[in-house]
Amino acid sequence: MATPKLTDSSCSVARSLGVLGERWTFLILRDALAGTTRFAQFQKSLGVAPDVLAARLTTLVEYGVMTREPYQEPGSRPRDAYHLTEAGRELHVALGSLQQWGDKYLPWPAGPTIERRVRDTDRPVHVGFIDEDGREVSPDDVEALRTASYPV
Amino acid sequence: MATPKLTDSSCSVARSLGVLGERWTFLILRDALAGTTRFAQFQKSLGVAPDVLAARLTTLVEYGVMTREPYQEPGSRPRDAYHLTEAGRELHVALGSLQQWGDKYLPWPAGPTIERRVRDTDRPVHVGFIDEDGREVSPDDVEALRTASYPV
Secondary structure (H helix, E strand, O other), X not given: OOOXXXXXXXXXXXXXXXXXXXXXXXXXXXXXXXXXXXXXXXXXXHOOOHHHHHHHHHHHHHOOOEEXXXXXXXXXXXXXXXXXXXXXXXXXXXXXXXXXXHHHHOOOOOOOOEEEEEOOOOOEEEEEEEEOOOOEEOHHHEEEEEOXXXXX | OOOOOHHHOOOHHHHHHHHHOOOOHHHHHXXXXXXXOEHHHHHHHHOOOHHHHHHHHHHHHHOOOEEEEEEOOOOOOOEEEEEEOHHHHHHHHHHHHHXXXXXXXXXXXXXXXXXXXXXXXXXXXXXXXXXXOOOEEOHHHEEEEEOOOXXX
């Protein structure tokens, strides 16, 4: 039985996971958001098999999350570097939400290993729901409603 | 080579994905946040194999995201229902962040199938970074910093 492609789903959670949901992909994005751009750096940080890493990076390029840009150091062959697009940088919100959930509900004894702060002011930030006036709303006060586009 | 368990990682993104990252798990949570509680309802909505669904629900119960509670309808055998815990309800933020990203960067022709609104007032909400004063901060103004607990 052929599995339907998640990226063709009418559900935007499913489509996002079609691009992002493979094992390793969020960890690649975590490193990319922290400034990693080179294949060898990703591989060293993650300890992932090169063929798996190459496949995940190709998917991210294909769906516009990263761009592949050649670079060459003196005396070395040309290599590819990977840079986040605007779409990739916006995934910081999704990464941050997973991270704060893990820090709260699956805490590590030594505490959080990463904190998110406002650049320049160094003030901490968290991820949450925000209304049209820019005010935070508790998850318990938010409901998910089906639109007219919801498949019957 | 044995793969280290993601749930033992020092990285809270990795730990969260150790619980949530299996294919189907986010889609189970999406349905649970919309009110689904019964095994047969999850199965019908997702079209997932029963053994896979049972395994995913067991993991979610094991890590405190859902509770398993027996119920019985007249004339039927006792069955289990699955209810989100506080930890599970807080995953609404992570689901919302994936959904808005998918709606923006992998749009479906007919538009979003789900909207998130404030209960009672019906005003739309989105997911984003929030500072200590409760004000929204752009992802481009947020940086991820390693703490003293970061493994060397």
